[in-house]
Amino acid sequence: MHSEIGLYGHSSRRHCLATRAAQPICIRLTSPGLLLLFVSLTGIGFAIGAINVWSIAIAEHHEQDMLSGIIPAAFSTGSFLGGLVYGRRTWSRTTADRLIIVSAAFLAGWLPLATQPAPFAATAAVTVPGAFLTVVVACAYVTTDALAPAGRTSEAYAWLILSIGVGQSAGTALAGRLAEQTLASAALPAAGAAFALTVLLAARRQLHPAGHRPRG
Secondary structure, eight states, rough: OOOOHHHHHEEEEHHHHHHTTTTOOHHTTOOHHHHHHHHHHHHHHHHHHHHHHHHHHHHHTTTTTTTHHHHHHHHHHHHHHHHHHHHHHHOOOHHHHHHHHHHHHHHHHGGGGGGEEEEEEEETTHHHHHHHHHHHHHHHHHHHHSSOOOEEEEEEEEHHHHHHHHHHHHHHHHHHHHOOHHHHHHHHHHHHHHHHHHHHHTGGGGGGGGTOOOOO
16 A cells, blocks of 8 residues: 555545535445444554554664565565455455455464564565455455445545555554564554454444345
Protein backbone atom coordinates (compact mmCIF):
# COMPACT_ATOMS: atom_id res chain seq x y z
CA MET A 1 0.00 0.00 0.00
CA HIS A 2 1.20 3.50 -0.83
CA SER A 3 0.35 6.99 0.35
CA GLU A 4 -1.90 7.41 -2.70
CA ILE A 5 -4.43 5.13 -0.99
CA GLY A 6 -4.90 7.61 1.80
CA LEU A 7 -5.03 10.58 -0.54
CA TYR A 8 -7.67 9.02 -2.75
CA GLY A 9 -9.76 7.95 0.21
CA HIS A 10 -9.51 11.40 1.83
CA SER A 11 -10.59 13.06 -1.42
CA SER A 12 -13.59 10.77 -1.71
CA ARG A 13 -14.57 11.41 1.89
CA ARG A 14 -14.51 15.17 1.33
CA HIS A 15 -16.68 14.75 -1.75
CA CYS A 16 -19.11 12.59 0.23
CA LEU A 17 -19.42 15.13 3.00
CA ALA A 18 -19.78 18.02 0.57
CA THR A 19 -22.71 16.35 -1.18
CA ARG A 20 -24.42 14.98 1.91
CA ALA A 21 -26.99 17.77 2.06
CA ALA A 22 -28.22 17.01 -1.45
CA GLN A 23 -27.96 13.22 -1.27
CA PRO A 24 -27.06 11.40 1.97
CA ILE A 25 -24.87 8.80 0.29
CA CYS A 26 -22.54 8.41 3.28
CA ILE A 27 -25.37 7.23 5.47
CA ARG A 28 -26.57 4.75 2.88
CA LEU A 29 -23.18 3.03 2.93
CA THR A 30 -23.26 2.38 6.65
CA SER A 31 -24.74 -1.10 6.60
CA PRO A 32 -23.48 -3.22 9.52
CA GLY A 33 -21.50 -5.51 7.25
CA LEU A 34 -19.74 -2.70 5.40
CA LEU A 35 -19.01 -0.76 8.56
CA LEU A 36 -17.43 -3.75 10.27
CA LEU A 37 -15.48 -4.64 7.14
CA PHE A 38 -14.03 -1.14 6.95
CA VAL A 39 -13.19 -1.17 10.66
CA SER A 40 -11.36 -4.48 10.23
CA LEU A 41 -9.35 -3.10 7.33
CA THR A 42 -7.88 -0.41 9.57
CA GLY A 43 -6.11 -3.30 11.30
CA ILE A 44 -4.71 -4.49 7.99
CA GLY A 45 -3.46 -0.99 7.24
CA PHE A 46 -2.03 -0.74 10.76
CA ALA A 47 0.11 -3.82 10.12
CA ILE A 48 1.39 -2.36 6.85
CA GLY A 49 2.32 0.95 8.44
CA ALA A 50 4.01 -0.76 11.39
CA ILE A 51 6.18 -3.05 9.24
CA ASN A 52 7.50 -0.13 7.22
CA VAL A 53 8.77 1.59 10.36
CA TRP A 54 9.96 -1.67 11.94
CA SER A 55 12.16 -2.36 8.92
CA ILE A 56 13.94 0.95 9.54
CA ALA A 57 14.28 0.21 13.24
CA ILE A 58 15.77 -3.23 12.65
CA ALA A 59 18.15 -1.79 10.07
CA GLU A 60 19.44 0.66 12.65
CA HIS A 61 19.57 -2.01 15.36
CA HIS A 62 21.73 -4.31 13.22
CA GLU A 63 23.59 -1.40 11.58
CA GLN A 64 22.60 -2.65 8.12
CA ASP A 65 20.95 0.22 6.29
CA MET A 66 19.95 -1.93 3.33
CA LEU A 67 17.45 -3.82 5.51
CA SER A 68 15.17 -0.77 5.50
CA GLY A 69 14.64 -1.40 1.80
CA ILE A 70 15.08 -5.16 1.58
CA ILE A 71 12.41 -6.06 4.15
CA PRO A 72 9.61 -4.00 2.52
CA ALA A 73 10.73 -5.37 -0.85
CA ALA A 74 10.43 -8.93 0.45
CA PHE A 75 6.98 -8.12 1.82
CA SER A 76 5.91 -6.73 -1.56
CA THR A 77 7.38 -9.72 -3.39
CA GLY A 78 5.37 -12.07 -1.21
CA SER A 79 2.26 -10.01 -1.95
CA PHE A 80 2.88 -10.25 -5.69
CA LEU A 81 3.41 -14.01 -5.59
CA GLY A 82 0.39 -14.53 -3.36
CA GLY A 83 -1.77 -12.65 -5.82
CA LEU A 84 -0.56 -14.81 -8.69
CA VAL A 85 -1.33 -18.03 -6.85
CA TYR A 86 -4.74 -16.81 -5.68
CA GLY A 87 -5.74 -15.71 -9.16
CA ARG A 88 -4.89 -19.06 -10.72
CA ARG A 89 -7.08 -21.13 -8.41
CA THR A 90 -10.81 -21.77 -8.19
CA TRP A 91 -12.25 -21.48 -4.69
CA SER A 92 -15.34 -23.26 -3.35
CA ARG A 93 -15.90 -21.22 -0.19
CA THR A 94 -17.71 -17.90 -0.14
CA THR A 95 -15.67 -14.73 -0.41
CA ALA A 96 -16.53 -13.74 3.16
CA ASP A 97 -15.29 -17.09 4.46
CA ARG A 98 -12.10 -16.78 2.40
CA LEU A 99 -11.58 -13.30 3.81
CA ILE A 100 -11.66 -14.64 7.36
CA ILE A 101 -9.39 -17.57 6.56
CA VAL A 102 -6.73 -15.52 4.82
CA SER A 103 -6.92 -12.88 7.56
CA ALA A 104 -6.09 -15.62 10.05
CA ALA A 105 -3.16 -16.67 7.86
CA PHE A 106 -2.10 -13.01 7.59
CA LEU A 107 -2.00 -12.86 11.40
CA ALA A 108 -0.09 -16.14 11.72
CA GLY A 109 2.49 -14.86 9.26
CA TRP A 110 3.43 -11.99 11.57
CA LEU A 111 3.96 -14.08 14.70
CA PRO A 112 7.57 -15.13 13.95
CA LEU A 113 8.64 -11.48 14.17
CA ALA A 114 7.89 -11.54 17.89
CA THR A 115 10.89 -13.85 18.30
CA GLN A 116 13.11 -11.03 16.96
CA PRO A 117 14.73 -13.13 14.23
CA ALA A 118 18.07 -12.39 12.62
CA PRO A 119 18.00 -10.07 9.57
CA PHE A 120 17.98 -12.85 6.96
CA ALA A 121 15.27 -14.78 8.78
CA ALA A 122 13.21 -11.62 9.26
CA THR A 123 13.44 -10.85 5.55
CA ALA A 124 12.22 -14.33 4.68
CA ALA A 125 9.51 -14.23 7.34
CA VAL A 126 7.77 -11.10 6.04
CA THR A 127 7.11 -12.74 2.67
CA VAL A 128 4.51 -14.94 4.38
CA PRO A 129 2.10 -12.20 5.53
CA GLY A 130 2.91 -10.40 2.29
CA ALA A 131 1.62 -13.41 0.36
CA PHE A 132 -1.75 -13.13 2.10
CA LEU A 133 -2.09 -9.35 1.92
CA THR A 134 -3.15 -9.29 -1.72
CA VAL A 135 -5.71 -12.02 -1.06
CA VAL A 136 -7.13 -10.14 1.94
CA VAL A 137 -7.54 -6.96 -0.10
CA ALA A 138 -8.99 -8.84 -3.10
CA CYS A 139 -11.58 -10.56 -0.89
CA ALA A 140 -12.35 -7.24 0.80
CA TYR A 141 -13.10 -5.64 -2.56
CA VAL A 142 -15.38 -8.46 -3.64
CA THR A 143 -17.18 -8.40 -0.29
CA THR A 144 -17.61 -4.64 -0.57
CA ASP A 145 -19.06 -5.06 -4.04
CA ALA A 146 -21.56 -7.61 -2.72
CA LEU A 147 -22.65 -5.50 0.25
CA ALA A 148 -22.67 -2.00 -1.24
CA PRO A 149 -26.06 -0.55 -2.20
CA ALA A 150 -26.81 -0.35 -5.91
CA GLY A 151 -25.06 2.61 -7.49
CA ARG A 152 -22.79 3.16 -4.48
CA THR A 153 -19.99 0.69 -5.26
CA SER A 154 -17.39 3.30 -6.23
CA GLU A 155 -18.02 5.24 -3.04
CA ALA A 156 -17.77 2.05 -1.00
CA TYR A 157 -14.42 1.31 -2.65
CA ALA A 158 -13.24 4.77 -1.65
CA TRP A 159 -14.15 4.09 1.98
CA LEU A 160 -12.32 0.76 1.77
CA ILE A 161 -9.17 2.54 0.61
CA LEU A 162 -9.60 5.21 3.25
CA SER A 163 -9.94 2.59 5.99
CA ILE A 164 -6.65 0.96 5.03
CA GLY A 165 -4.98 4.35 4.75
CA VAL A 166 -6.16 5.46 8.20
CA GLY A 167 -4.89 2.24 9.72
CA GLN A 168 -1.58 2.60 7.92
CA SER A 169 -1.12 6.10 9.30
CA ALA A 170 -1.90 4.92 12.83
CA GLY A 171 0.50 1.98 12.51
CA THR A 172 3.26 4.22 11.23
CA ALA A 173 2.75 6.72 14.05
CA LEU A 174 2.70 4.17 16.86
CA ALA A 175 5.59 2.17 15.43
CA GLY A 176 7.60 5.37 15.25
CA ARG A 177 7.03 6.01 18.94
CA LEU A 178 8.02 2.44 19.83
CA ALA A 179 10.92 2.18 17.38
CA GLU A 180 13.50 1.85 20.16
CA GLN A 181 11.56 -0.96 21.83
CA THR A 182 12.38 -3.81 19.48
CA LEU A 183 9.98 -6.40 20.91
CA ALA A 184 7.03 -4.03 21.05
CA SER A 185 7.59 -2.71 17.54
CA ALA A 186 7.97 -6.24 16.17
CA ALA A 187 4.63 -7.21 17.72
CA LEU A 188 2.67 -4.29 16.23
CA PRO A 189 1.95 -5.85 12.81
CA ALA A 190 0.52 -8.93 14.52
CA ALA A 191 -1.55 -6.69 16.80
CA GLY A 192 -3.09 -4.96 13.79
CA ALA A 193 -3.79 -8.28 12.07
CA ALA A 194 -5.32 -9.69 15.27
CA PHE A 195 -7.65 -6.70 15.50
CA ALA A 196 -8.74 -7.20 11.89
CA LEU A 197 -9.42 -10.90 12.39
CA THR A 198 -11.36 -10.31 15.61
CA VAL A 199 -13.67 -7.82 13.91
CA LEU A 200 -14.18 -10.09 10.90
CA LEU A 201 -15.08 -13.04 13.12
CA ALA A 202 -17.58 -10.91 15.01
CA ALA A 203 -19.06 -9.70 11.71
CA ARG A 204 -19.09 -13.07 9.94
CA ARG A 205 -22.85 -13.24 9.40
CA GLN A 206 -23.12 -9.59 8.35
CA LEU A 207 -20.44 -10.06 5.68
CA HIS A 208 -22.63 -12.33 3.58
CA PRO A 209 -25.05 -10.78 1.08
CA ALA A 210 -28.74 -10.76 1.94
CA GLY A 211 -30.37 -14.12 1.29
CA HIS A 212 -27.19 -16.10 1.88
CA ARG A 213 -26.99 -18.21 5.05
CA PRO A 214 -23.40 -18.89 6.11
CA ARG A 215 -22.49 -22.34 7.31
CA GLY A 216 -22.01 -22.88 11.03
